[in-house]
Amino acid sequence: MIIVLSPAKTLDYEFESPHDYSVPSFLNQSSKLITQLKKKEPKDIASLMGLSDKLASLNYDRYQTWSASKKLSSSSKPSMLVFKGDVYQGLQAEDLSKSEMKFAQKHIRILSGLYGILRPLDLMKPYRLEMGTKLETSEGKNLYEFWGNKVQKNVLEELNNQKSDLLINLASKEYFTVLGKLPEEVNVVSPTFKDYKNGKYKIISFYAKKARGLMAKWIIQNKVTDFEELVGFNVDGYKYSRSESTSTIPVFLRKP
Numbered sequence: 001m002i003i004v005l006s007p008a009k010t011l012d013y014e015f016e017s018p019h020d021y022s023v024p025s026f027l028n029q030s031s032k033l034i035t036q037l038k039k040k041e042p043k044d045i046a047s048l049m050g051l052s053d054k055l056a057s058l059n060y061d062r063y064q065t066w067s068a069s070k071k072l073s074s075s076s077k078p079s080m081l082v083f084k085g086d087v088y089q090g091l092q093a094e095d096l097s098k099s100e101m102k103f104a105q106k107h108i109r110i111l112s113g114l115y116g117i118l119r120p121l122d123l124m125k126p127y128r129l130e131m132g133t134k135l136e137t138s139e140g141k142n143l144y145e146f147w148g149n150k151v152q153k154n155v156l157e158e159l160n161n162q163k164s165d166l167l168i169n170l171a172s173k174e175y176f177t178v179l180g181k182l183p184e185e186v187n188v189v190s191p192t193f194k195d196y197k198n199g200k201y202k203i204i205s206f207y208a209k210k211a212r213g214l215m216a217k218w219i220i221q222n223k224v225t226d227f228e229e230l231v232g233f234n235v236d237g238y239k240y241s242r243s244e245s246t247s248t249i250p251v252f253l254r255k256p
Contacts, residue, residue: 001166001225002158003216005110006175007118008085011126015094017078019101021123025154026116027068033114033129033146036137037063049133059128066125079110080120086206087170090213093120096220104220106162109155111175113143116151132174144178152179159186166227168219170212189227189248191215193238196255201244211238211252 024030040048040063046056069076080093096104101120110118113129129135131143139146159165169176169190182188193211194201214235224230230250231240237254244251 001107001162001164001168002155003108003168003219004155004171004176004179005087005091005108005212005216006171007079007110007112008083008088009128010084011082012084013075013077013082013126015077015081017072017081019078019081019098019121021072021078022105022119022121023070024115024118024122024124026150027070029116029147029150030114031068032137033135033143034063034066036135037129048135049128049130051128055128062126062128066127069123069125072123076123076125078121079112079115079118079124080104080108082124083110086209087213087216090210090215091217092213093217096217100220103223107225108216108220109158111151111171111178116147116178117154130174131178147178149180152182155179156183156186164225166225168230170216187227187248189230189250191230191233192249192251194244194251194253196253201253207254211236211254214238 042053042056042060045051045059046053051059104120108120110120111131112118113131113133114127115122115124118124134142137146139148155167159167165185165187167182167186167188169188192203193208195204195207197204215233218233218235222229233240233252238252241251241253244253
């Protein structure tokens with residue numbers, strides 16, 4: 001079983017990791033992207049990514065100093081501990097024990113515009129490069145064309161090594177798209193989280209993102225590896241709804 005997550009824009013490097021670390025699989029490709037990004041002035045970055053001048057300057061500096069780091073440092077730390085967006089508020093990776101992090105390292109994968117795919121303990125330098133960015137490279141006109149089938153092949157190899165066909169999609173559409181058209185034998189399950197508001201259940205972005213992180217943490221802590229167990233998720237008020245669910249989209253509802 002592999003669980004895929006989206007990354008986050010908010011990053012935090014002010015911590016000491018008690019865990020071992022690993023090296024990303026596609027550092028050579030990341031270096032190629034950085035080579036392209038280093039050519040751009042802050043105003044080009046602002047235009048390309050829709051950023052403020054301040055954020056564009058910050059990321060200009062990040063690209064200029066980026067290196068394909070393979071050693072732990074103050075600016076190169078395990079990815080799942082660095083990300084601090086809505087999903088990671090639910091996941092709270094800093095609270096995981098060493099055995100739980102070992103399980104996460106085997107089963108959790110974070111999709112990334114710059115790194116392609118990251119394991120939880122893969123070292124990551126600060127960056128901003130969303131998967132939907134239309135960055136032209138020799139491989140094509142955007143990051144989906146740049147990554148091609150590399151990320152999909154990586155995930156399929158992992159599933160094959162685990163003798164599993166289960167892929168749990170807790171990523172956004174923007175990021176999950178990089179996996180392309182998956183083989184029919186892969187069982188893709190995309191949990192959906194809805195909250196009750198104004199008389200009906202609906203997807204509320206902030207809560208849904210946090211719930212993805214809550215589910216990822218629940219899977220890790222309970223060492224869940226099959227779909228039948230997944231429907232037992234009942235954290236923070238969410239409960240499985242059999243009537244609203246399908247075999248590929250289990251729906252979890254929460255009422256105040």
